[in-house]
Amino acid sequence: MKYAMLVLKNLLRSKRRTILTVLSIAVSLFIFSALVSLPAVANRVLSDTASSVRVACHNKAGVTYSMPEAYKQRIAMTKHVVAVVPQSWFGGIYHEMSDQFPNFAIDPEQAETMWPDWGVSAEQWQSFRDLRTACLVGPGTMKRFSLHIGQQIQLRGTLYHFNVQLKIVGVMGGKAPPNFLVFRRDYLEEAEGRPGLVDNFWVRVDKSENVPQVIAALDEGFANSSAETKSETEAAFVSTFINQFKFFFQLAEVLGFVVVITIGLVAANTAAMSIRERRGEIAVMRSIGFTSRTILSLLLSESLLIGLIGGIVGCGAAFLVLHLFAVGASAMGAFGDIQMPAFVLVGTLVIAALIGILSALVPAMSASRRNIVDALRTVV
Amino acid sequence: MDSKFAVDLEHVVRTYKRDEFEVHALDDVTIQVPESRFVAIMGPSGSGKTTMLNLIAGIDHPTSGRVAVGGEEITGMKERDLAAWRARHIGLVFQFYNLIPVLTAFENVELPLLLTNLGKAERREHVETALKVVGLADRMDHYPRQLSGGQEQRVAIARAIVTDPTIVVADEPTGDLDAKSAEDILGLMVDLNQQFHKTIVMVTHDPRAERYVDTVYRLDKGVLAGVEPGKRARGAEAAEASA
Numbered sequence: 001m002k003y004a005m006l007v008l009k010n011l012l013r014s015k016r017r018t019i020l021t022v023l024s025i026a027v028s029l030f031i032f033s034a035l036v037s038l039p040a041v042a043n044r045v046l047s048d049t050a051s052s053v054r055v056a057c058h059n060k061a062g063v064t065y066s067m068p069e070a071y072k073q074r075i076a077m078t079k080h081v082v083a084v085v086p087q088s089w090f091g092g093i094y095h096e097m098s099d100q101f102p103n104f105a106i107d108p109e110q111a112e113t114m115w116p117d118w119g120v121s122a123e124q125w126q127s128f129r130d131l132r133t134a135c136l137v138g139p140g141t142m143k144r145f146s147l148h149i150g151q152q153i154q155l156r157g158t159l160y161h162f163n164v165q166l167k168i169v170g171v172m173g174g175k176a177p178p179n180f181l182v183f184r185r186d187y188l189e190e191a192e193g194r195p196g197l198v199d200n201f202w203v204r205v206d207k208s209e210n211v212p213q214v215i216a217a218l219d220e221g222f223a224n225s226s227a228e229t230k231s232e233t234e235a236a237f238v239s240t241f242i243n244q245f246k247f248f249f250q251l252a253e254v255l256g257f258v259v260v261i262t263i264g265l266v267a268a269n270t271a272a273m274s275i276r277e278r279r280g281e282i283a284v285m286r287s288i289g290f291t292s293r294t295i296l297s298l299l300l301s302e303s304l305l306i307g308l309i310g311g312i313v314g315c316g317a318a319f320l321v322l323h324l325f326a327v328g329a330s331a332m333g334a335f336g337d338i339q340m341p342a343f344v345l346v347g348t349l350v351i352a353a354l355i356g357i358l359s360a361l362v363p364a365m366s367a368s369r370r371n372i373v374d375a376l377r378t379v380v
Numbered sequence: 381m382d383s384k385f386a387v388d389l390e391h392v393v394r395t396y397k398r399d400e401f402e403v404h405a406l407d408d409v410t411i412q413v414p415e416s417r418f419v420a421i422m423g424p425s426g427s428g429k430t431t432m433l434n435l436i437a438g439i440d441h442p443t444s445g446r447v448a449v450g451g452e453e454i455t456g457m458k459e460r461d462l463a464a465w466r467a468r469h470i471g472l473v474f475q476f477y478n479l480i481p482v483l484t485a486f487e488n489v490e491l492p493l494l495l496t497n498l499g500k501a502e503r504r505e506h507v508e509t510a511l512k513v514v515g516l517a518d519r520m521d522h523y524p525r526q527l528s529g530g531q532e533q534r535v536a537i538a539r540a541i542v543t544d545p546t547i548v549v550a551d552e553p554t555g556d557l558d559a560k561s562a563e564d565i566l567g568l569m570v571d572l573n574q575q576f577h578k579t580i581v582m583v584t585h586d587p588r589a590e591r592y593v594d595t596v597y598r599l600d601k602g603v604l605a606g607v608e609p610g611k612r613a614r615g616a617e618a619a620e621a622s623a
Contacts, residue, residue, distance in 0.1 A: 002494050010483045219495055284478040287439050288492050288539075289467025372439040376474075 003294075007301045014274070018306065021270050025310025025355060026317070028263035033340060033348040035256035035316040039249035040341045052208040056237035057218050059203040060228040062238075066197035067227040072107075075201055078217050080210040083110040086184055086198040092155030092164065094145055101141050102177070103155060105185035106202075108134075114204050117175040124170025132187050135296050136168040140178030142171055155181075156204070260351060266361035268375070271303050275363040282367050283375030292368040298359055299364035307356020308349065315340075315348040385448070386547055386579035387413035388438055394602075407602040413595070416430050418573040418580045420589050420610065423599035425506035429583040430551055434598065437549045438462050439469050448607055450546035454455070467495040471540030471578075475552035477532040479539075481523040485511065486520040489538045496543065510538040513576075516570060530561030537568060541578065547573065550582040554589065566592045572603040 059065035434440035554562035593610035
């Protein structure tokens, strides 16, 4: 602690340089932590939403191709299946084109059995079953459009030539995707003229060990039909959507590390300049009796402090911006906005400390070990 | 080696390599400085004065020969031990003061005490005493840039004596000062020597310094060319004779 004064005084020796160095580290770590948080969204979505007993059964040709709703009965009769919920994509917007968020129509009867982890109360499920125009909304969407339970809303059709008038009867929570809306498929069917088509069947299996057997049974059962199916676990189904972003996630990670390396080199140059200017003083301190190790510790402490302050400012700012402004809410669809996971927060601070220490290590070692007599000559 | 000497150099040789040339900075120098003396090492540029001072201060190593300070041989000490030894036994004063610009006078003087086990209150007491001795008790919170050259050198002297070292080593302490300030600094060093019985070894070009010291060691081309009593010693002898 008795050296703290020395470290602080040296940090404030050139306030402008210290502030600029801290800010450059802060900005780079702001970018880094925000970029590295992106891929973490994918892992969070998978761990948060995917259930081990839910299976998605969609058209083998692709998720945009429909299947007959009559498949529902055949699927329900499959061994180990406890619930089946057909789902169709509506793709409506709230007011403007920019107000996009995922919205689906589902059959209400077995929805509660299918998604007990959505945090919807029994009363709200009941309201959903009772009211043909009922809808359930994710908390992110509620917040984004300042909605409330009981509110009548209109979704404008983009794929369909009609709009739907809905009443919010409940808010989803728990493991439900945050940006999301579901309403009843019978309403959609009626408005569309009852074509009897479904985009996807959600299937709940009694036990997770029976999932492979059910998947095989479903796909074999619909083989050689007009709409062959491809069934997969919820985790696999969700990851197919997430993989659309894979390239961007990888790019974000690479860019994040490039930014960190660049700023590390800038910080190293600044540290080298700062230490070179003080070689004479360092020699004087050593002649007084400070050991090389003490000098090295003091120099590295200064640099570490600069790195950590930059890290806290940059990472803290990124955390707040992501938290307060729901960044990426529209781009990430149902999966929610980009949040900074704890490991990114901790990892960024570790990187900040490493930038601090590594940037000063070589010049500090060189200065602290330099021959005192030679170094004193540079004072004169 | 005799422990009654504050400084004891025995057949010291110091050779430097400068590119392909070998420079003999000191060549077989033997001197003994008794305790509580104020001595000057004088000689032309390149005569080896600063090299000798660096060896005495333990910041340089002889190529051969032995160096003992305060009865302790430092020739074979390891760097880490030598640093600790310097902190305990040596007070260094430089020509250009070499104060740390971001520290106040108080903090500059406190610097060597950070290497001791003294608590904050004790350190404060020591620093205040040292600054009082050099007459700068009222300049404690001033930064070096707010002090004159003479005052800066006084702070440097306070830093050198604050740990109560065995020996104070000064390299051209008046070299960057005007005549008045130089006289003041030399007077202060005499006070330190007489009142606190500090052994002071000073390298200087300044002919005025001869009036203040007990002994002058003259170096020329790395060789000890002569040892003379300083004018102060001669004055004391004359006063004794007339009495």
